[in-house]
Amino acid sequence: MELNWMAWTWQTGLFFAGIASLLLILTLLAMFRPETERVGVLGIATTRGDRLFISLLGSAFIHLAWLGIVGQPLWWASGLALLYAAAVFRFV
Amino acid sequence: MKPVNQKAWLLVLPVLLIVAFSAVIPLMTVVNYSVQDSFGNNQFFWNGVGWFAELLDPKSDLGSRFYDSLWRNLAFSAIILAIEIPLGILVALSMPREGWTVSATLVLMALPLLIPWNVVGTIWQIFARGDIGLFGAAVNGLGIRYNYVSDPVAAWFTIVVMDVWHWTSLVALLCYAGLKSIPDAYYQAARIDGASRWAVFRTIQLPKMNRVLLIAVLLRFMDSFMIYTEPFVVTGGGPGNSTTFLSIELVKLALGQFDLGKAAALSIVYNLIILAVCWVFYTVMTTADARADSEAGRG
Numbered sequence: 001m002e003l004n005w006m007a008w009t010w011q012t013g014l015f016f017a018g019i020a021s022l023l024l025i026l027t028l029l030a031m032f033r034p035e036t037e038r039v040g041v042l043g044i045a046t047t048r049g050d051r052l053f054i055s056l057l058g059s060a061f062i063h064l065a066w067l068g069i070v071g072q073p074l075w076w077a078s079g080l081a082l083l084y085a086a087a088v089f090r091f092v
Numbered sequence: 093m094k095p096v097n098q099k100a101w102l103l104v105l106p107v108l109l110i111v112a113f114s115a116v117i118p119l120m121t122v123v124n125y126s127v128q129d130s131f132g133n134n135q136f137f138w139n140g141v142g143w144f145a146e147l148l149d150p151k152s153d154l155g156s157r158f159y160d161s162l163w164r165n166l167a168f169s170a171i172i173l174a175i176e177i178p179l180g181i182l183v184a185l186s187m188p189r190e191g192w193t194v195s196a197t198l199v200l201m202a203l204p205l206l207i208p209w210n211v212v213g214t215i216w217q218i219f220a221r222g223d224i225g226l227f228g229a230a231v232n233g234l235g236i237r238y239n240y241v242s243d244p245v246a247a248w249f250t251i252v253v254m255d256v257w258h259w260t261s262l263v264a265l266l267c268y269a270g271l272k273s274i275p276d277a278y279y280q281a282a283r284i285d286g287a288s289r290w291a292v293f294r295t296i297q298l299p300k301m302n303r304v305l306l307i308a309v310l311l312r313f314m315d316s317f318m319i320y321t322e323p324f325v326v327t328g329g330g331p332g333n334s335t336t337f338l339s340i341e342l343v344k345l346a347l348g349q350f351d352l353g354k355a356a357a358l359s360i361v362y363n364l365i366i367l368a369v370c371w372v373f374y375t376v377m378t379t380a381d382a383r384a385d386s387e388a389g390r391g
Contacts, residue, residue, distance in 0.1 A: 009127060012120075053372075057367060
């Protein structure tokens with residue numbers, strides 16, 4: 001199958017592979033370490049998947065905000081997003 | 093709470109496959125486009141986050157177009173929500189509760205919802221014309237200058253009225269469903285207590301409509317934030333750029349100028365905004381549901 005039209009680059013490939021592996025890890029965790037929902041600082045019941053979603057969506061906005069307010073490079077934004085994700089998984 | 097059995101996910105696999113082809117792969121392609129500059133003949137050049145930087149910079153051409161259409165779109169959503177939600181509640185409250193008029197009203201109310209978007213656009217494009225349109229000619233006949241082709245205010249007015257005409261029924265029908273679920277005993281109790289019409293609305297009807305209203309707001313916000321067909325048919329985004337909403341801007345970029353990179357960056361940011369709003373609404377809705385269920389369980 002021709003995939004030229006999808007215009008892959010190794011950077012975006014890495015990005016999607018990262019997200020796919022995160023999903024895979026969550027699936028394996030759900031199979032071998034079943035969890036129950038818990039209520040965190042936001043006052044809503046969340047599972048690991050919810051927390052991953054909140055982390056990813058928030059990280060996207062952190063990167064966009066950094067790009068809009070500070071500009072490039074984005075390494076600090078990525079660091080901030082990692083901290084944010086850790087906080088989400090710990091407290092939400 | 094006991095752990096959930098995850099085997100049911102296997103049954104969702106066929107849907108996942110279909111979604112992969114209809115949504116995930118196109119979305120991946122958009123992400124790929126957004127970091128590259130494209131030329132004809134499938135030539136792509138790496139641009140990193142360049143398009144995003146330009147998009148978020150209000151001083152650049154792309155950025156100013158993005159922010160302008162974003163504010164325009166938010167204003168449009170705010171206006172139609174401010175009109176359609178109260179109006180829908182009012183209509184639902186005045187709809188008949190029993191007898192043959194119920195079906196007649198329901199059919200009448202559902203009619204605008206059944207008309208395809210582009211037809212709605214065409215109807216209003218003709219209806220609001222000053223020369224051959226009933227509405228436009230009537231307004232002009234009253235001595236009010238009204239021409240949606242040249243006047244931005246008239247264009248906005250036309251599109252807002254069109255959306256209200258098209259979608260208030262949805263809000264009304266949802267509210268009506270909420271109202272129907274209120275047992276008669278509530279009203280009898282209110283009558284015994286000598287409650288006023290307003291008190292009945294505030295303490296019985298509005299709380300019971302809470303959930304459907306949330307759904308109505310979510311649906312109307314999403315739909316108006318993604319509106320494309322109607323303004324495209326009626327005004328084509330004009331006069332000037334005054335009714336160029338986000339989706340119209342996006343199509344101009346992607347198909348008019350064929351700037352795939354810029355358009356992809358814009359659509360990703362657009363998508364993220366919608367995703368965030370959807371998530372907030374969904375969370376509020378499910379949390380409210382869970383709370384209502386647990387309260388019902390206790391009571």
